[in-house]
Amino acid sequence: MSHALALTAPAPMPLAHTLVALALILxxxxxxxxxxxxxxxxxxxxxxxxxxxxxxxxxxxxxxxxDTLLLPAEIRPALHVLSQLGLVFFMFGVGYHLDAAHLRSGRAKRQVAAVSLSSVALPFALGAGLAVLLHPWTDRKALAADGPLGPALFLGTAMAITAFPVLARILAERGLQRDPLGAISLACAAVQDLLAWCVLAAVVVVVQADGPWPVVRMLLQSALLFGCLIFLVRPALAWMLAPDRRWAGAGAAPVHTVIVVGVLLTAAGTEAVGLHAVFGAFAFGAIVPRDRIETVAPQVPQQMDQFSALLLPVFFTVTGMAVNIGGLGGEGLAVTAAVLAVACTGKFVGGFAAARLTGATSREAGVLGVLLNARGLTELVILNVGLSLGVIDPRLFTAMVVMAIVTTVMTGPLLTCLRRPGDDPAPPRAERPSAAAGRAEVPGP
Known part of the structure; x- marks a missing residue:
């Protein structure tokens, strides 16, 4: 018996090493x-x-x-699982905090539609064109297919994204979440994220499927799953979370359990049908009845955000293991510069031109273009999906990660340059940044 237990028990050193690695990462x-x-x-x-x-x-x-001494190969599978778990709960938070009210903002309906579509279409087109030009440079052995279609569709989608949570956090820190430009930029980011995730889902289906029937099957299975979420799961959650339910008064624990179980099962469902788990987590967060949650157990979303924030550094580290800036070489640095130029041009020109055509001043249009250029964590999520699918190679992945960091870092300074000293309102003293302002992404004080 003891011999059998010894055979099935985990080796002590990898466990100890994993715990030390987690401490180092945090x-x-x-x-x-x-x-x-x-x-x-x-x-x-x-x-x-x-x-x-x-x-x-x-x-x-x-x-x-x-890097291999502190984070050896034998503990990386465990780190990968933890990183994906943090990613799943982060995407639940993105879906939960994506308030549809931003899509109906007053003066801006026409402007939001124009800016959103323009700042998605132009980066997508430029990114797809860049992918075709870079296809001979990529490592074909690292790609799942030989043709440029998958990389072109994926790179276009990755260029079109705006990091809604990071943008909301930047606006909250500057007291701009209630400023007209802040509201418009949030609405545009929300529309763009919805469009980008839909396009990415289609790209995943196209890349994963080997023929027309697998594509049809994945589409039908995905439609069935999302239909069940909208027409069955959401009403069931609304009924279960009604304030007059006996168990609803038992505190946050039952609600927390229901939400966690729902996130995990939905993420597993989308993974099973061929989509990435992040799509299921995002969809479940989007269909959760927020009004019932805020009434019955308002602390649950905060707890979920805190849990994902604790594990996201593991995701960043797993991502960093695939990033080798020193291995880019001269050609790689030139490609990185091209990626950065295309990313900034597509977002800024697309947003600026559409804003100007819908009545914004030059400075307002510039501010919108700068804000929509922030990629942040959302870009890393999409890039990891692309790397796992084999539609980008490690060198292009590294270039895109650098682009995501640079475009996010440059947002604050450019915003300061474009806005006058008196333009930024002081944030209300009694108000802390809301969960919608990126609590899932920005833990700590």
Missing amino acids: AVARVCGRIARRLRQPTVVGEIVGGVLLGPSLLGLLPGHL
């Missing part, structure tokens, strides 16, 4: 996050940079191969 994320805050950047930017520094881009350059 400590580095905390320090880098504090540095970012002092530089007037969102905490998540520092955490992303910390994850990159723990990979071959920095530790791998130091004597002794510290």
Whole structure:
């Protein structure tokens, strides 16, 4: 009996090493996050940079191969599982906090529609064209298919994204969440995220399927799953979470259990039909009846955000392990510059031109273009999906991660340059940034 137990018990050293690695990851994320805050950047930017520094881009350059010593191959599967778990709960928070009221903002309906479509269509077209030009440069062995269609569709989608949670956090820190431009930019980011996730789902179906029937089957299964969420799960949750239900007065624990179980099962469902788990988590967060949650157990979304914020540094580190800036070489740096130029041009020109055509001043249009250029964590989520599908190779993945960091870092300084000193209203003293302002992405004070 003891021999059998010894055979099935986990080896003590990998467990101890995993725990030490987690402690290191969280400590580095905390320090880098504090540095970012002092530089007037969102905490998540520092955490992303910390994850990159723990990979071959920095530790791998130091004597002794510290990246493989501190984060050896045998513990990386465990870190990957933890990172995906944090990602799933983060995407639930993105779906939950994506308020449809932003899509109906007053003066802006026509402007929101024009700016959103323009700042998605132009980056998508430029990104797809860039992918076709870069296809001969990519490592074909790392790609799942030989043709440029999958990489072109994916890179276009990745270029079109705007990081809604990071943008909301930037606006909250500057007291702009109730400013007309802030409201319009949030509405545009919400529309763009919805469009980008829908397009990404279609790209995943196209890339994963081997023929017309698998595509039809995945579409039917996905439609059935999302239809069940909308027409069965949402009404059931609304009934279960009604304030007059006996168990609804039992505190947050039952509600928390229902939400966690729902997120995990929905994420598993989309993973099973061929989509990534993040789609299920996002969809479940979007269909949860927020009014019932806020009435019965308003602390549950905060707890979910805190849990995802605790695990997201692991996701950043796993991402950083696939980023090797030093291995780009001269051609890689040129490609990175091209990626950055295309990303900024597509977003800024698309947003600026549409805003000007719908009546915005030059400065207002510039502010919108700058705000919509922030990619942040949402970009990393999409890039990891693309890397796992084999539609981008590690070098292009590295270039895109650098672009995501740079476009997010440059948002704050450019916003300061474009707005006059008296333009930024002071944030209300009694009001803390809401969960919709990126609590899931920016933990800590």
